[in-house]
Amino acid sequence: MTDEMTDAARRARRLAAVAQAARQHGVEMDTATGLRCAPEAVPSTAALADWARGQGLWARGVRLSFRQLARARREAPIVLLLADGGAALAVAADPARGLAWLRDPEAPGEEPVAVDELRLSHAWTGEALLLRRAREAPAEEQPFDLGWVMRLVLGERRMLRDIALASLALSLLAVVPALLTSTILDRVIARHAWSTLELVAALLVITVGIEALLGHARRELLQVLSTRVDAKLNLHVFDRLLALPLGYFERHPAGEVNHQVAQIFKVRAFLTGRLMTTALDAATLLVLLPLLLLLQPLLTGVVVLCAGLIALATAAFLPAMRRAQGRVIQAEMAKHALMVETVHGIRAIKSLALEGTRREAWDARVAAAGHAQLAAGRLGSWPVTVTLPLERFIDRGVLALAAGLVLAGSAEIQVGALVAFTMLSGRLAAPLLGLARLTGDLEEARMAVRHVAEVLNNPTETQAMQGGLRPAIQGEIAFEAVTFTYPGARRPALDGISFRVPAGAMLGLVGRSGSGKSTVTRLLQGIDREYAGAVRIDGTDAKEINLGHLRRNLGIVLQDNILLRGTVRDNILAGRPGLTAEDAARAARLAGAEEFIERLPRGFETLIEEGSANLSGGQRQRLAIARAIAGEPRVLILDEATSALDPESEAVVNANLARLAEGRTMVIVSHRLSSLVGCDLIAVLDQGRLVDIAPHALLLERCEIYRQLWMQQNRHIMQEAGSRTLAAE
Incomplete structure (x- = not known):
């Protein structure tokens, strides 16, 4: 490769190399999605691996030596990322002769070229990408539950190992101050041993210094772990939400979905906070429990028994607390849904002076949430009240019990040993109490997981976006006995409709409200796929076409379009890398x-x-129209696209329809029949059935429904024509 190769060429070679290797595993990768796989000009190994995983492959970036490359098992070529930013495919290697056979990813038909080890070392630094078919569902598609989050945390093995070692060292250090205190009381003071006191003081200073450093290191590791897990959860949740079909969001309020998903961060806080801290503190038990049993088995047994009673008391309240917490979440969800709905609809609320009504609804939901929180709080205070005497007994009663045993003569304990035991028993009680109360936190985390799972575990479009065919779409559309019923509906939205539209033709869809016009466009877009019959694009069933590929070849303009925050150019070119300012200007002009x-x-x-x-x-x-046509889609759908336009703007768009339709199939849904007169075919729908399909003039002659609609919309024109005829007579 030459130094003059542009970043675009380097990017193209890397994407082509990954796509060629994936093809050997039977996976067709769309380079259009690869263009969005990384913000950098030339995709990195990590970005390419993420792109491959998104297409249903197992992928890992590695660094190989020549010998490792030669010994690698080849189910498919290995992608070598070259030092100049390009890529090559290693199809074979011979370590004995020091040769590797490389193929140009952009010329798959050519024979591989043999390259010796020395020459390859100048062009390749060892960076490679390994690909194979995933043997199990990727983590992104596995059901979301508490185990999934646990596996996410346990994936940070090295960091968890370092945290565990630091915790064990801190546990060992926790014993030292108590033993040194015992030494001071029993030996230094009793024998006036100044030299021993100096040694003990030095040991205390050293111990405190090491404990401070280890504690700081452990807190730093915990913070990094929490941040990494939080980032992975954020990415997973957002990707899973984007993969949900549109129908899910149409059936569930945005505020409700948002509040349910937000519960995932309670789970993260539990796993990397309370659970992690308790588990690490439990490491203290490994050190302290044997030592305390050796010193005072009876007193140690009392401490453990009290902690067990606390656990039983806490567990007894769990069912009631679970129900109370569920009511709190439901009330908060309803409150949050109303807030989001109000913010989204603030224009209508202001216009219709609905502030008072919304305020009353908000007051009612705030009151309901407050009552639920108060009830849960009151219930939650009872376990604390019941277990507080046991906690205080561990803190203070054990000392009194020990003193009583000494006075009764049933035990012989030195003062220093008693103080040391008291100090260590306090450290022993903390993890025991933490473990006892962990059950309540675990139930709260499980409840949060359940609410998140209600959203994330819905069927996604991931498989449809990864698999399927990617044919070159010309634009022929055919519906063959298509019947579709929306979930929960009593009658079908489409009932056995059949028609065919040649590529490059203009199809108009008309009918009364609820006749199924928009449903036809939804099936074309793959929004709803649970239908009987067949929707074919150029003869291929739309269900067999890769969903992302299908939608990139469709341009959609709706009645109410959302523009994203950003510049006008960014909105026109949204999601289409590689398009230029000239493309945006051309689309705006059309x-x-x-x-x-x-x-x-x-x-x-x-x-x-x-x-x-x-x-x-x-x-x-x-x-919105400019955005839809910027990517030169083969099929353009206008669903009431001109309904919000003033007469002058509508006239401009209608005048440009001929240019918009050039080289593409157009499907136009409109109540204004005058805008459909120039269509090649007009389909008339009524109650989900296809009544007729023909050009405008023919429909006026033979279709009663179409003629009635036309006369209703053009009555004034016909009256004026009649008046002119009478005046002429």
Whole structure:
């Protein structure tokens, strides 16, 4: 490779190399998704591995020597990431002769080239990517439960090992001050041993210094562990939410979903906080319990017995606490859902003066949440009240019991040993009490996991996005006896409809509200796939086409489009890496948006505010059309796309329809029949059935429903024509 190779060429070679290796495992990877796999110009090994895992493969970035490369088992070529930013495929190697056979990823048909070890060492630093089919469901697709989160934490083995070693060392150091205190009381003071006191003091200073350093190191490791787990959880939750089908979000309020998902951070706090701390403190038991049993088995047994009674008392309250906590979560979820709904709908609330109504609803939900929290808090205070005497007995009663045993003559304990035992028993009681109370925290974590799982464990679109065919789409659409019923509906939204639209044609969809027009577009997009019959694109069943590939070849403009916060250019080119400012200008021109963009304060660099408050409805709609056609989709769907436009803007868009339709199939849903007159075919739907499909003129002659709709919308024109006829007579 030459030094003149551009970053785009390097990126293309690396993506092509991974795609070629994946093909050997029967996985077709879409380089369009690879363009988004990393923010850097040339994808790193980690970014390429993430891209491959996202396509359903097992992938790992490694560093190999030439001998390791030669001995590697080859189910498929190994991707070598070269020093100049390019890539090659290693298909074979011979360590005895010092040769490796490399293939150009962008020329898969050519014969591999033999390269000696010395020459390869100049071009390759040892960085490679290993690929194979995943033998089990990837972690991202496994059911979410407490075990899944535990495995995530246990995946940080090295860090957990270092934390455990630090905790064990701290446990050993915890014994030293108590033993030194015993020595001071029993030997130094009794015998006036100054030299021993100096040695003990030096040991205490050294012990405290080491304990401070080890404690700081353990806290640092715990913080890093918590941050890493938190980051992985954030990434997993967001990826899983994006993988959920649109239908799930349509059936569940955004506030409810958001609140349920937020419970995952309670789980993280439990695992890396209370559970981790208790488990580490429990390491103290390994050191202290044998020592205390050796010193005073009876008193040690009393401490352990009290901790066991605390655990039993806490467990007795768990069922009631679980129910109370469930009511708190439900009340908080309802409150949060109302808050999010209010923020999203604030424009309508202000316009309709609904502040008072919303305030009353908010007051009611706040009151319900407050009552639930108060009841849970009161119930939660009872275990503390019941177990407090036992805790105090461990702290103070054991000392009194020991003194009583000494006075009764049943035990002979020196003062120093008694003080040492008291000090150590306090350290022993802390992890025992922590273990006793851990059951309550565990139940709370399980409940949080259950609420998160109600969202994340729903069926996702991941398999449909990873697998399937990626044919070159031309735009022919065919529905063959398609029947579809929405979940919970009594009658089908589409009932055995069949029609065919040639590639490059314009199809209009008309009918009364609820006739199934938008459902047709949803099935085309793969939003709903549980239908009978077949939806075919260029003769291929849409269910067999990779969902991401299908949607990238569709341009969608809805009645109510959402623009993301960012510049006008960013919104037009959203999700399409490789497109330029010229592409954005061309798309804006076709959509009739260029003229108003030029009048904006900063043109294409104007920042769109949240909710697109600085744009009119017509401007938003034209930008949405520009965004839909920027990627040159083969099929363009306009679902009531001009309904929000003023007559002038609608006229601009309609005038551009011929240019928009050039080279692509168009599906236009509209209540305004005048905008569909120029369509090649118009499908008339009624109660989920296809009544007729034909051009406008033919439908006026033979379709009663279409003729009625046309006359209703154009009555004034017909009346004016009739008046002119009478005047002429």
